[in-house]
Amino acid sequence: MFLESLELHNFKSFGNRKKVVFKKGFTVISGPNGSGKSNIGDSLLFVLGIRSSKAVRAERLGDLIHKTSDEKRNRDYCSVSVTIDTEDQEKLPEERKITLKRELVAEMDGYKSNYYLNGIKVRHSDVAELLDSLHIYLDSYSFVLQGDINNIVKMTGFERRKLLESIS
Amino acid sequence: MFLESLELHNFKSFGNRKKVVFKKGFTVISGPNGSGKSNIGDSLLFVLGIRSSKAVRAERLGDLIHKTSDEKRNRDYCSVSVTIDTEDQEKLPEERKITLKRELVAEMDGYKSNYYLNGIKVRHSDVAELLDSLHIYLDSYSFVLQGDINNIVKMTGFERRKLLESIS
Amino acid sequence: KRKIFLEIYSAINENMKIIYRELSGGGEASLEMSEESDPLNSEIYIRARPKGKSYSKLEALSGGEKSLTALAFIMAVQRINPSPIYYLDEVDMFLDGSNAERVGKQFKINSGTSQVFAVSLRKAMLKYADHVIGVTSFDGENTEVFEKSVSESGNMEVEN
Amino acid sequence: KRKIFLEIYSAINENMKIIYRELSGGGEASLEMSEESDPLNSEIYIRARPKGKSYSKLEALSGGEKSLTALAFIMAVQRINPSPIYYLDEVDMFLDGSNAERVGKQFKINSGTSQVFAVSLRKAMLKYADHVIGVTSFDGENTEVFEKSVSESGNMEVEN
Ligand SMILES: Nc1ncnc2c1ncn2[C@@H]1O[C@H](COP(=O)(O)OP(=O)(O)OP(=O)(O)O)[C@@H](O)[C@H]1O
Numbered sequence: 015m016f017l018e019s020l021e022l023h024n025f026k027s028f029g030n031r032k033k034v035v036f037k038k039g040f041t042v043i044s045g046p047n048g049s050g051k052s053n054i055g056d057s058l059l060f061v062l063g064i065r066s067s068k069a070v071r072a073e074r075l076g077d078l079i080h081k082t083s084d085e086k087r088n089r090d091y092c093s094v095s096v097t098i099d100t101e102d103q104e105k106l107p108e109e110r111k112i113t114l115k116r117e118l119v120a121e122m123d124g125y126k127s128n129y130y131l132n133g134i135k136v137r138h139s140d141v142a143e144l145l146d147s148l149h150i151y152l153d154s155y156s157f158v159l160q161g162d163i164n165n166i167v168k169m170t171g172f173e174r175r176k177l178l179e180s181i182s
Numbered sequence: 183m184f185l186e187s188l189e190l191h192n193f194k195s196f197g198n199r200k201k202v203v204f205k206k207g208f209t210v211i212s213g214p215n216g217s218g219k220s221n222i223g224d225s226l227l228f229v230l231g232i233r234s235s236k237a238v239r240a241e242r243l244g245d246l247i248h249k250t251s252d253e254k255r256n257r258d259y260c261s262v263s264v265t266i267d268t269e270d271q272e273k274l275p276e277e278r279k280i281t282l283k284r285e286l287v288a289e290m291d292g293y294k295s296n297y298y299l300n301g302i303k304v305r306h307s308d309v310a311e312l313l314d315s316l317h318i319y320l321d322s323y324s325f326v327l328q329g330d331i332n333n334i335v336k337m338t339g340f341e342r343r344k345l346l347e348s349i350s
Numbered sequence: 351k352r353k354i355f356l357e358i359y360s361a362i363n364e365n366m367k368i369i370y371r372e373l374s375g376g377g378e379a380s381l382e383m384s385e386e387s388d389p390l391n392s393e394i395y396i397r398a399r400p401k402g403k404s405y406s407k408l409e410a411l412s413g414g415e416k417s418l419t420a421l422a423f424i425m426a427v428q429r430i431n432p433s434p435i436y437y438l439d440e441v442d443m444f445l446d447g448s449n450a451e452r453v454g455k456q457f458k459i460n461s462g463t464s465q466v467f468a469v470s471l472r473k474a475m476l477k478y479a480d481h482v483i484g485v486t487s488f489d490g491e492n493t494e495v496f497e498k499s500v501s502e503s504g505n506m507e508v509e510n
Numbered sequence: 511k512r513k514i515f516l517e518i519y520s521a522i523n524e525n526m527k528i529i530y531r532e533l534s535g536g537g538e539a540s541l542e543m544s545e546e547s548d549p550l551n552s553e554i555y556i557r558a559r560p561k562g563k564s565y566s567k568l569e570a571l572s573g574g575e576k577s578l579t580a581l582a583f584i585m586a587v588q589r590i591n592p593s594p595i596y597y598l599d600e601v602d603m604f605l606d607g608s609n610a611e612r613v614g615k616q617f618k619i620n621s622g623t624s625q626v627f628a629v630s631l632r633k634a635m636l637k638y639a640d641h642v643i644g645v646t647s648f649d650g651e652n653t654e655v656f657e658k659s660v661s662e663s664g665n666m667e668v669e670n
């Protein structure tokens with residue numbers, strides 16, 4: 015399987031709608047400081063259902079919504095969707111693709127996440143099941159965020175053992 | 183004033199005697215990973231009298247002595263000397279230069295530091311007085327070690343206040 | 351539980367040896383337990399021997415040597431649960447030119463079986479990339495994304 | 511004690527404004543106290559506004575933006591007790607090309623009144639250097655040091 019495209023709508027520094035097309039193989043994301051590179055990584059973790067806002071460098075989920083200096087234009091909504099090509103030979107070509115979407119909507123006391131699989135509303139546990147079937151694990155080292163290398167170097171021998179235990 | 187030269191004898195990755203000539207202005211120290219760049223910084227802090235071995239990335243002072251895989255060649259001694267040109271117009275040209283040396287010698291239960299100013303043995307407090315008169319402060323930010331930037335970024339608001347208090 | 355732990359430990363150890371040798375151009379690295387007799391209560395250390403040097407604990411290495419060893423450990427763990435996608439954000443930041451190149455080469459190899467995304471400011475990474483996504487912001491508040499051809503990326507403001 | 515603290519605080523704040531504007535090419539940065547009424551018990555925050563963006567706390571900035579702001583804070587503190595020598599070890603590591611250049615330019619300016627040593631792997635720094643000291647190790651155990659002319663250093667393995 016591979017990720018075919020990402021659509022960001024009002025997520026962090028991505029105002030309006032932006033579509034990013036991905037390809038198989040080795041892709042390098044490059045650009046100046048503060049331009050939004052790490053925000054792309056955050057958007058991937060977000061749409062794949064990460065629960066903690068800290069893991070996407072936000073104090074509260076609401077901080078993920080795009081803010082500009084022009085207060086009037088700020089909305090209370092953001093969403094990210096990712097199209098996955100499962101490359102599953104047993105399915106028909108048009109059934110091989112899955113679109114997963116996560117949106118953040120304002121509620122009385124905060125923000126609520128809604129998940130959609132191919133347009134149908136689903137629960138977080140359905141998303142977790144899908145990821146399991148695709149062997150995508152958010153808590154293993156397949157996502158190494160900026161600064162993680164530093165944390166690994168500073169890890170004590172005791173913490174390293176705990177890490178190995180969690181993998182077992 | 184400026185640092186004119188540094189002589190390293192058996193200090194960290196500097197086996198035998200090595201002399202490094204410095205010049206005024208802006209000097210960049212460059213080279214591959216693990217080649218010994220940060221060890222030059224450690225040797226400066228060492229000769230200027232830093233007391234804590236942690237500040238020069240060593241568990242014990244003894245770890246500063248050059249070790250090679252050939253046990254027979256390892257000695258129990260190291261030293262660093264720095265020649266400072268004070269550019270003091272009130273002194274005769276040959277009196278403007280000061281050579282400060284610090285050596286580590288093995289004792290019964292560890293290592294002892296000896297300090298020499300222009301060849302005469304002095305105490306640590308004499309070195310501290312000299313640095314004061316030259317406005318060289320080891321604990322202010324004139325030495326920014328590798329990784330310090332990361333620590334500043336992670337500092338809490340409380341720690342930042344403590345820092346400002348220590349400067350006052 | 352103990353049996354599984356020991357299997358994981360020795361698998362990571364084996365992977366680490368292979369990967370570190372590649373990344374460092376000929377050095378050796380391995381894991382070490384403080385109490386072999388009681389693995390579930392012991393501490394786990396990383397020891398590495400950069401090419402041409404003697405063995406030392408992770409703490410005694412230089413900044414770049416440490417980060418290369420940490421990267422080898424991460425990649426050794428990744429091999430335990432292979433994933434179809436990898437995302438690595440500026441993991442080459444402490445490395446000199448030749449270490450960064452070897453890491454780029456390894457990412458290229460891994461991209462044969464998985465989709466690999468690496469955020470990087472360095473030419474050594476771009477050299478091995480199949481695709482480059484340029485990211486910038488014209489007004490400071492909105493991120494713009496565009497596809498760059500790999501040959502074109504040589505003149506990106508990337509490094510220096 | 512309170513009076514001196516407030517003097518130091520406002521001196522660093524003033525310095526920080528000037529230095530951050532230089533380093534970021536036009537942004538603003540300042541210190542902020544959580545309790546203006548009780549400075550000796552309050553927390554001190556850094557706020558920065560990269561060029562073209564709105565103000566945010568240090569935590570909300572990107573990796574490179576954070577390190578540039580931290581560097582401006584350090585240089586603002588340095589100006590309080592000017593020293594005849596400065597040593598800075600790979601402080602440009604998180605920065606993109608144009609930020610690294612601006613930092614190099616600032617070091618060059620400071621080297622008019624003090625002797626400045628910067629450990630760096632980047633061409634953006636070498637560009638402003640008066641002298642270059644090359645460090646290497648042939649056998650892995652001994653460091654060799656040699657003087658390089660600045661023009662020659664362009665072809666050092668430095669970056670990528
Ligand atoms: N007492 C010692 N005897 C011999 N070698 C030592 C000693 N102490 C440290 N070293 C070696 O010095 C090397 C580290 O040097 P240093 O930290 O100066 O590298 P560096 O040039 O700053 O590299 P980087 O670019 O990765 O920061 C290590 O490989 C370490 O093993």
Ligand SMILES: Nc1ncnc2c1ncn2[C@@H]1O[C@H](COP(=O)(O)OP(=O)(O)OP(=O)(O)O)[C@@H](O)[C@H]1O
Nearest residue numbers: 026047048049050051052053079080081572573574
């Ligand atoms: N909710 C939001 N609305 C608008 N902008 C945001 C929001 N959250 C974060 N940002 C902005 O996004 C920018 C950071 O982007 P990011 O961390 O992706 O940069 P980067 O390209 O990774 O940079 P670096 O090379 O320094 O790591 C910051 O300047 C931050 O102010």
Ligand SMILES: [Mg+2]
Nearest residue numbers: 052160572573
């Ligand atoms: Mg980033």
Ligand SMILES: [Mg+2]
Nearest residue numbers: 220328412413
């Ligand atoms: Mg170093």
